[in-house]
Amino acid sequence: MTDPAPLVEVHDSPELLATAVAGELLNRIADAQAAGHVPHISLTGGTIAVAIHEEVARHAPASGVDWGAVHVWFGDERFVAPDSPDRNAGQARAAFIDAVGVPDANVHEFPSTADAADVDEAAARYAEELRAHWPGRFDVMMLGVGPDGHVNSLFPGFPQLTATGPTAGVTGSPKPPPERVTLTFETTSAAASVWFLVSGDGKADAVRRALADDGSVQETPARGVTGQAETIWFLDTAAASLL
Numbered sequence: 001m002t003d004p005a006p007l008v009e010v011h012d013s014p015e016l017l018a019t020a021v022a023g024e025l026l027n028r029i030a031d032a033q034a035a036g037h038v039p040h041i042s043l044t045g046g047t048i049a050v051a052i053h054e055e056v057a058r059h060a061p062a063s064g065v066d067w068g069a070v071h072v073w074f075g076d077e078r079f080v081a082p083d084s085p086d087r088n089a090g091q092a093r094a095a096f097i098d099a100v101g102v103p104d105a106n107v108h109e110f111p112s113t114a115d116a117a118d119v120d121e122a123a124a125r126y127a128e129e130l131r132a133h134w135p136g137r138f139d140v141m142m143l144g145v146g147p148d149g150h151v152n153s154l155f156p157g158f159p160q161l162t163a164t165g166p167t168a169g170v171t172g173s174p175k176p177p178p179e180r181v182t183l184t185f186e187t188t189s190a191a192a193s194v195w196f197l198v199s200g201d202g203k204a205d206a207v208r209r210a211l212a213d214d215g216s217v218q219e220t221p222a223r224g225v226t227g228q229a230e231t232i233w234f235l236d237t238a239a240a241s242l243l
């Protein structure tokens with residue numbers, strides 16, 4: 001079976017993009033729960049992700065979502081202190097997780113520098129977390145995209161692009177902070193729905209390269225992720241300007 005062709009949805013502003021994605025995410029979670037399923041979602045870090053998370057918090061009360069029956073994962077993490085403002089998990093907690101009340105047992109954070117000696121140990125510990133608590137499928141995986149085409153902490157030309165195993169440690173990241181931990185393509189390939197979230201003209205060329213008929217994953221890592229059921233590119237007009 002071939003993966004379905006990616007869909008592109010363009011919104012007039014980053015704010016409208018954030019509201020639309022948040023609404024769609026709440027609908028997907030509520031629908032999955034109505035069908036008797038416990039959804040597992042994977043979050044991304046980055047600017048537009050925080051705006052989306054804040055919209056999730058704003059619309060959560062009317063959504064009918066049972067936050068006690070949702071599992072939250074992270075696509076990548078900066079390997080920093082637990083209270084560092086750089087932590088993707090800390091940003092997501094502040095934006096919506098703590099406000100909506102997902103139980104701590106269902107929030108699967110990557111280890112921080114307080115929990116692991118180095119990025120490789122942190123990656124191994126997250127792989128163990130996946131083995132223990134993940135059903136082998138994400139309902140929705142949200143992915144920010146860097147101007148260089150990176151997703152999660154999978155950077156152009158870096159060895160993690162061909163790593164085997166579910167997770168990988170990263171050192172010398174071109175985007176600070178330099179030490180990170182990431183899901184690999186082996187794990188991102190288990191997402192039913194992959195949603196790319198991209199805002200701003202600084203990302204327009206990365207979006208163009210990712211959606212072009214040809215090109216390489218080594219140059220544009222975003223080309224390496226597709227959803228089993230759907231792949232949607234949620235863009236604002238600036239990010240879509242070179243399509």
Ligand SMILES: O=C1O[C@H](COP(=O)(O)O)[C@@H](O)[C@H](O)[C@H]1O
Nearest residue numbers: 044045046047048144145146152
């Ligand atoms: O460092 C990261 O960057 C990307 C994209 O972030 P953005 O601010 O350019 O939108 C993000 O997807 C990733 O999770 C994060 O660790």
